[in-house]
Amino acid sequence: MGLSETDLAAIWLSLKLASIVTILLLLIGTPLALWLSTTQTRFKPAISAVVALPLVLPPSVLGFYLLLAMGPSGPIGQFTTALGIGTLPFTFSGLVIASVFYSLPFVVQPIQSTFESIGKRPLEVAATLRASPTDTFFNVLLPLARPGFITASILGFAHTLGEFGVILMIGGNIPGETQVVSVQIYDHVEALAYDQAHTLSIIMLTFSFCILISLYQVNRHKPAYSA
Amino acid sequence: MVAVNPSFSANLSLRYQQFELNAQFSIPLKGVTAIFGHSGCGKTTLLRCIAGLEKKSTGSLQFNNDTWQDTNTFTPAHKRPIGYVFQEASLFPHLSIQGNLDFAIRRAGEKTDASHCETIIDMLDLKRLLHRNPLSLSGGERQRVAIARALLIRPKLLLMDEPLASLGQSHKQEILPYLEKLKEETTLPVLYVSHSAEEVARLADYLLVMDLGNIVAQGAITDMLSRLDFPLTLGDDAGVVFDAKVATIDRQWHLTKAVFPGGELWMRDSGQQCKQQVRIRVLARDISLSLQQHQDTSIVNCLPAIITEMGNDQHPGQMMIKLRVGEIALIARITKRSAAHLKLTTGMNVYAQIKSVAIVR
Numbered sequence: 001m002g003l004s005e006t007d008l009a010a011i012w013l014s015l016k017l018a019s020i021v022t023i024l025l026l027l028i029g030t031p032l033a034l035w036l037s038t039t040q041t042r043f044k045p046a047i048s049a050v051v052a053l054p055l056v057l058p059p060s061v062l063g064f065y066l067l068l069a070m071g072p073s074g075p076i077g078q079f080t081t082a083l084g085i086g087t088l089p090f091t092f093s094g095l096v097i098a099s100v101f102y103s104l105p106f107v108v109q110p111i112q113s114t115f116e117s118i119g120k121r122p123l124e125v126a127a128t129l130r131a132s133p134t135d136t137f138f139n140v141l142l143p144l145a146r147p148g149f150i151t152a153s154i155l156g157f158a159h160t161l162g163e164f165g166v167i168l169m170i171g172g173n174i175p176g177e178t179q180v181v182s183v184q185i186y187d188h189v190e191a192l193a194y195d196q197a198h199t200l201s202i203i204m205l206t207f208s209f210c211i212l213i214s215l216y217q218v219n220r221h222k223p224a225y226s227a
Numbered sequence: 228m229v230a231v232n233p234s235f236s237a238n239l240s241l242r243y244q245q246f247e248l249n250a251q252f253s254i255p256l257k258g259v260t261a262i263f264g265h266s267g268c269g270k271t272t273l274l275r276c277i278a279g280l281e282k283k284s285t286g287s288l289q290f291n292n293d294t295w296q297d298t299n300t301f302t303p304a305h306k307r308p309i310g311y312v313f314q315e316a317s318l319f320p321h322l323s324i325q326g327n328l329d330f331a332i333r334r335a336g337e338k339t340d341a342s343h344c345e346t347i348i349d350m351l352d353l354k355r356l357l358h359r360n361p362l363s364l365s366g367g368e369r370q371r372v373a374i375a376r377a378l379l380i381r382p383k384l385l386l387m388d389e390p391l392a393s394l395g396q397s398h399k400q401e402i403l404p405y406l407e408k409l410k411e412e413t414t415l416p417v418l419y420v421s422h423s424a425e426e427v428a429r430l431a432d433y434l435l436v437m438d439l440g441n442i443v444a445q446g447a448i449t450d451m452l453s454r455l456d457f458p459l460t461l462g463d464d465a466g467v468v469f470d471a472k473v474a475t476i477d478r479q480w481h482l483t484k485a486v487f488p489g490g491e492l493w494m495r496d497s498g499q500q501c502k503q504q505v506r507i508r509v510l511a512r513d514i515s516l517s518l519q520q521h522q523d524t525s526i527v528n529c530l531p532a533i534i535t536e537m538g539n540d541q542h543p544g545q546m547m548i549k550l551r552v553g554e555i556a557l558i559a560r561i562t563k564r565s566a567a568h569l570k571l572t573t574g575m576n577v578y579a580q581i582k583s584v585a586i587v588r
Binding site: 121122124125126127128129130131132133135139140143144146 | 278279280303304305306309310311313317319320321330331334335336376377380386
């Protein structure tokens with residue numbers, strides 16, 4: 001049981017997708033988590049619910065709406081067409097955008113709860129030590145929230161790696177462009193190529209297991225911030 | 228030109244939920260000013276407003292010639308020249324002790340020379356703790372580091388929010404000498420929040436008394452504590468403090484004599500040096516009055532005094548008598564029956580028998 005060229009391309013594509021999505025999510029998720037952890041707005045429950053929706057929605061539902069939004073008559077589609085990029089479904093960029101929505105809660109929630117457990121006291125202490133808000137963010141809040149960021153990155157990465165339904169809806173099954181491992185396994189099973197499905201599945205299984213082990217290991221040695 | 232003494236004045240308001248803070252005061256920027264009041268009266272909130280940590284506070288704050296706050300300005304906390312010692316440990320857990328101190332040193336406006344750091348580290352005895360982790364320190368040690376860190380930022384005003392409240396009694400006794408050293412060795416003005424009359428008597432020079440979110444009285448500590456109409460219930464803590472100088476040490480009987488303008492007191496020798504300035508505290512419950520000077524008594528200190536004022540006490544069976552001995556004031560708590568029996572009136576000459584005297588610093 002060896003890996004074919006398309007299998008390798010699928011693995012590479014999955015890793016590329018998960019890495020890009022994780023980085024984007026850390027960039028988007030951190031300010032969002034910071035805002036959610038400090039805001040007093042009465043819209044907070046509604047916004048938290050929107051962020052958490054992918055946790056409970058069937059991926060096909062999320063995929064369906066994203067497909068509509070990115071299609072030629074959807075708002076995202078019209079915007080990208082106006083920019084001259086064309087429409088995003090069935091492209092790698094489309095997958096990235098869909099995955100960002102799909103994995104958002106897995107990144108935002110650990111960071112948000114870490115920020116909340118850190119509380120405002122260390123930030124006030126920093127202010128009385130003449131640290132500007134930016135200084136405080138980089139030199140106090142980020143280092144204290146490190147366990148939360150590690151958890152968020154691992155969960156975001158692993159969850160993106162394992163997505164299937166959204167990808168099928170948005171990306172289809174184009175080798176080298178949108179054919180990721182999970183879709184490839186489905187293909188193999190459809191074609192009754194169980195050996196190849198096995199190889200890819202065992203790689204996914206081992207990889208996910210290792211990721212989770214490292215996550216629990218990290219959190220055992222570095223407990224979440226406590227005063 | 229008239230030299231204007233540096234001063235700090237505030238007129239601050241803040242309301243949240245049921246609580247309303249309305250604090251107005253003007254204090255000299257010198258020595259230790261205690262913000263004294265019972266728990267929940269708004270002391271900490273006032274200190275936070277002064278530090279700029281309560282962004283919803285309104286009013287004005289004037290530090291010498293600098294306006295920290297008025298209707299148009301609000302200097303954010305990180306731009307006010309303050310140091311702040313929080314009630315509980317506030318060290319950054321991701322940094323070592325040295326790292327915590329460096330955090331302040333790097334952000335102090337002016338370049339801090341090594342000898343200044345050394346002085347502060349020595350003053351608070353931190354040398355052997357520098358490489359430790361904050362979580363491995365005792366509460367008292369952490370608070371000492373927090374004080375050093377607040378000093379290393381080179382503040383022009385040090386704010387301390389009950390720095391001893393979260394510590395046990397033994398740790399309190401461990402920290403107090405450091406606070407006294409701080410007072411002796413620096414000229415930094417300090418605003419010290421406390422609900423403990425004992426700490427205030429030991430440390431403060433000036434007193435702001437708070438009740439229900441308002442400043443209800445303010446003045447020099449010796450004047451304030453000898454007021455019969457002191458606005459807060461002090462109970463057994465009622466009593467005066469005054470400054471005196473050690474005059475004689477009696478090695479045979481292990482006693483020390485301290486003199487103050489117009490009188491002298493003998494007390495237990497507790498290691499003071501001759502000519503040393505001390506602060507003495509005499510509690511109202513430790514003074515009794517008599518019309519004659521008794522010779523057949525074990526009480527060592529019996530001072531001629533004049534009654535200057537008589538007032539009620541919380542308990543209907545007791546009253547407070549203010550006395551003048553030389554140039555200082557004492558207050559005595561006696562029963563109303565004794566006052567009637569001795570026919571005490573203002574202006575009368577009596578003897579104040581003092582059962583116990585404490586050198587508080």
